Amino acid sequence: MIRRATDDDVAAIVRLAAQLGGAVDGDGMAARLKRVMAMANHAVFVAESDDVPCGFAAAEHRLVLPFGEWVELTALVVDAGARRQHHGSQLVAAVEAWAGRRGVPALRVRSSLSRETAHAFYPALGYDLLKTQHVYAKSLG
Numbered sequence: 115m116i117r118r119a120t121d122d123d124v125a126a127i128v129r130l131a132a133q134l135g136g137a138v139d140g141d142g143m144a145a146r147l148k149r150v151m152a153m154a155n156h157a158v159f160v161a162e163s164d165d166v167p168c169g170f171a172a173a174e175h176r177l178v179l180p181f182g183e184w185v186e187l188t189a190l191v192v193d194a195g196a197r198r199q200h201h202g203s204q205l206v207a208a209v210e211a212w213a214g215r216r217g218v219p220a221l222r223v224r225s226s227l228s229r230e231t232a233h234a235f236y237p238a239l240g241y242d243l244l245k246t247q248h249v250y251a252k253s254l255g
Contacts, residue, residue, distance in 0.1 A: 119158035126167035168196035171205035185213035
C-alpha cells in the first residue's frame, strides 16, 4: 500500500533514510517532515507492508528559470528486506501521479554513481540518463 506520509512516520523515515548512506540528520527529521508536508510543492509517500512502513519517496515540484519545470524525486528508499517486491516502482508511480495531477510535464531523479542497482531500476521504468555531474556544497553557518 502507498499513502501520503504523516507525522507518525518520522521514526520509520529516519530508519529508512539511514539506508541511503551518508549522514542523516535524524534529530531534525520531525521538523523537516512537518515543514515539507505543509508545502504545496512537496510530497512524501510511504510504502507499507503488513501495516509497517517499508519505504518512502519524497518529491519536489521545481521551476528552474533557465531550464523549465519538473518534479524531482529527491529521495527514494525501500528497506533492504523489502526490496524487489515492487515497493520502489509503486512509490515512483505515486510521485508520477502526483506530478500528473499538478500538470507537470516531466520527472527527474538524481542517483549517486555508487548506486548501481538504481542505474538499472530507473531505465526499467522508462527514465533516460540525462547527464552526470559533480555536486558542490558550502556551509553558510
